[in-house]
Amino acid sequence: MIDVAREAGVAFKTVSRVVNGEPVRRESLERVDAAIAKLGYRRNIGAASLRSGRSRTVGLLVYEISESFQLSLAQIVEAALAEKGYRLVVASTMGLGEREAEFFESFCANNFDGLIVLPSTVEQSYMRPELEAGVSIVFVDRPPKNLETDVVLAENREGMRHATEYLIAGGHRRIGFFSLKLDNYTGVERHGGYRDALDAAAVSYDERLVSEWPETRQQALEALDAMLALPSPPTAFLSGASPLAKRLLWAFRQRKITPPFVSYDDFELADLFEPPVTVVSQDSRRMGLAAVDLLLQRMQGDTTPPRVVRIPTHFIERGGSIMPEA
Amino acid sequence: MIDVAREAGVAFKTVSRVVNGEPVRRESLERVDAAIAKLGYRRNIGAASLRSGRSRTVGLLVYEISESFQLSLAQIVEAALAEKGYRLVVASTMGLGEREAEFFESFCANNFDGLIVLPSTVEQSYMRPELEAGVSIVFVDRPPKNLETDVVLAENREGMRHATEYLIAGGHRRIGFFSLKLDNYTGVERHGGYRDALDAAAVSYDERLVSEWPETRQQALEALDAMLALPSPPTAFLSGASPLAKRLLWAFRQRKITPPFVSYDDFELADLFEPPVTVVSQDSRRMGLAAVDLLLQRMQGDTTPPRVVRIPTHFIERGGSIMPEA
DNA sequence: TAGCTAAGTGACAACGTTGTCAGTTTCCCG
DNA sequence: CGGGAAACTGACAACGTTGTCACTTAGCTA
Structure with missing residues (x-):
């Protein structure tokens, strides 16, 4: 210079x-x-942000950038921020709590202006000092644990209830549910939606029809086999998230069956399966824009109490019979 | 402090x-x-790197982070660099040359220690000043245009030739090829491999069987229809890249056909199609490690002439008949 | 114990910017 | 043409670190 x-x-x-x-x-x-x-x-951006205290950079912490929803969210957030003159740096924790904390450290050390977090299932009280020191943080997808911040949530419960009602309307009374872990918000809410729909239709809840987070294709197959071996096996299936859907589709393939199936979370190529996969899709656009909106407000000094924004899901019916096979 | x-x-x-x-x-x-x-x-990392001149951060510039190969490469590069105490920042250009230049600016302004580039198809002479000023840059997937740097390449030509030979061995003489644009290295090489195999088997090359980069599902369908309407239509198909494969699979679906098909580039769920998709897979692990290796050497002051590293592809046969339908 | 080495510490400048504030120029108006 | 406001400019400190170098202390050897 x-x-x-x-x-x-x-x-x-x-x-x-x-x-x-x-x-x-x-x-x-x-x-x-x-x-x-x-x-x-x-x-030299580093020197500028050292002097001015502002970096015009926002961090986005996701757990698995390759999942369709999170990738799409990242792209929308990036575009929305770029429009306002902010850069976005994305980090992927792979669901490991330690990585979440580690990246948080790194974000602070780089004095970012703001942070958007899709939290893994650990608790986030370690963020409290920075939050109180005025760092802007917005959570998306799941609320923080032991912390009060703005949150953008999908209507998990309603989305899953709708999916379940759809299968019930097709005549199903035994519906296998491949669930997220029940130790976190989205897992509990989606499971709650499944149960709400069963209750409303006076269908009894059978925990043998629920498989909690089979981690691999093989485990998903074992869970499927266990359900199919029941005296009264499921005639349709639900998945609580896209990684589960992919494992389950593999398991169906192994058993050469194509039962009626609905998944929470859209994923690429879901429409190219035979039959195509009907899904509950989270609105990544609206969620991303809402998160950016909240964040920018906070960054401009808004100190009103934390807000919760809920965004409805879309039910994307892709055809394929939903009638029981028998 | x-x-x-x-x-x-x-x-x-x-x-x-x-x-x-x-x-x-x-x-x-x-x-x-x-x-x-x-x-x-x-x-404060910014202040430290301002003073010391080193940021212990490397940039990775890809064109489409959602593609399976690039995502996998990013993950491998990140892990390899983390092991050496470097952070990785990834940016996705979406194939736009302008974005490539823009990100390059931003990388320089953040005084990164090194840069790994999967170039879009524009030329890169604008990087020359920094390269000569000692910034470490390694290209992956395609060599730079109008610039001399280390490069890590897949054996595009051999991979595509193998795929083509596989179909020829199944008795096919009319093979439709959905190609990348022919204005860049990977496009030309893969097309070259296709042609090599035809020539070696004394199968005549027919340019009506080559569709250059249909950009949408609809365009892919039109290209497919045009080929099928030929007096002597193709009995098998090749795709030069995974985005093309996905469009083409959709087109097959529209026409309710499942012809023998091989794609260059693996992609998620390729094994769950009916029939499963046989692919030529690039070895993202070896390519990523090679790139990191070259980059670290340069960053340690290696000034020997630029090197080219070539990594073989893997042919992943997923079954499904390759015999002509007729 | 003197003399030397090794280990540790501290003062201070420097990295490349931006914020502050005082100074200078330009322009307009009466 | 004088006066005052507005527009622009420049000197200098400061941001939070690390590099350099001189200094102090501890530990060893003869």
Whole structure:
């Protein structure tokens, strides 16, 4: 910057002004621009954010960037922030609580202006000091544990209830449910929606029809086999999340069956299966925009009490019979 | 840091030493550690990299992070770098040359220590000033245009030739090829492999059997229809990349056909189609490790001439008949 | 114990910016 | 043409670290 200033015959502060688009005389501007082009000068963002205290950068912490919903969310958040002049840095925790804390450290050390978190299932009280020190944080998908922040949630319960009602309307009374772990918000809510629908239709709840988070394809197959071996086996299936849906579709394949099936969470190619997979889709666009909106407000100094925004899901019916096979 | 030093009763330079794991007296260490914990101090990475000139951060520029190969590569690169104490920041250009240049700017402004680039199809001479100024850059997947750097490449040509030979061995003489654009390295190489195999088997090349980068499902369907309407239509198909495979599978579905089909690039759920999709898989692990290896060498001051590393592909046969239907 | 080495510590400058504030120029008005 | 406001400019400190180098202390050897 000093070199540029010398080249242009102005003070280096004037170069700073040009770089930041502050008003300068037309002539100074031209000479500085020319000098910048000539010397190939590039502003050092690190130094700027050190001095100013603002980095114009936001962090996004997800658990598995390859999942369709999270990837889509990341893209929408990035675009929305870019429009406001902010960069986005994404980190993927792979569901490990330790990685979540580690990335949080790193985000703070880089003095980001804000943070959007899709929390893993651990608790987040370790974020309290920064939150109270004025760092802007918004949670998405699940609320924080032991912490009070803005949250953007999907209507998990209603979405899952709708999916269940759809199968019940097809005449099913025995519905196998492949569930997320029940130790976290989304797991509990989606399971709750399943149960709500059963209760409303006076269908009895049978815990043998619920498999909690088979971690692999093989485990999903074993869970499926166990259900099929029941005296009164399920005639249709629900999945509580897309990774489960993929494992389950593999298991169906192994057993050469194509039962009526609905999954919470859309995923790529879901429409190309035979039969295509009907899904409950979370509105990543609205959720992402809501999160950015809340975050920007906080970053502008809003100190009102934390808010909760709930975004409805979409039911995407892709056809395929939902009638029992028998 | 000054506060921590006061709390511990040492000079702030000693705190710096503790934070960086340099040798200090046992007693100083304990008192500084205690002060750090008490005050919740966090080292400012930006300031550190400003002073030291090194950021211990590497950038990865891809064109579409949601593609299976690129995502996998990113994960491997991240793990390999983390092991050496480097952070990774990923940016996705969506194949837009402008975004590539823009991110490159941003990478430089953040004074990253190194950069791994999966280039879009534009040329990269704009990187020359930094490269000559000593910034470490490694290209992956495609070589740079108008620039000399280390490159890690897959054996595109051999992979595609193998896939084509596989179909020829099944008795096919008319093979439809859905190709990448032919204005870039991977497009040309894979097309070259297809042609090599035809030539070797004395099968004549018919350009009506080649569709260059249908951009949408609908366009893929139109291209497919055009081929099927030929007097001598194709009896098997090849895809030059996974996005094409997905469009083509949709098109097959529309026409209710399941012809023998092989795709370059593996993708998630390829094994769950009916019939499953046989693929040529790029070895993202070896390619990622090779890239990191080259980059670290450059970052340690290696100034030998640029090298080219070629990594073989794997042919993953997933079954399904490859015999002509007729 | 003098003399030397090794280990540890501290003072201070420097990294490349932006904020502050005082100074200078330009422009407009009466 | 004088006066005052507005526009612009520049000197300098500060952001939170690390590099350099000189200094102090401890430990060893002769």
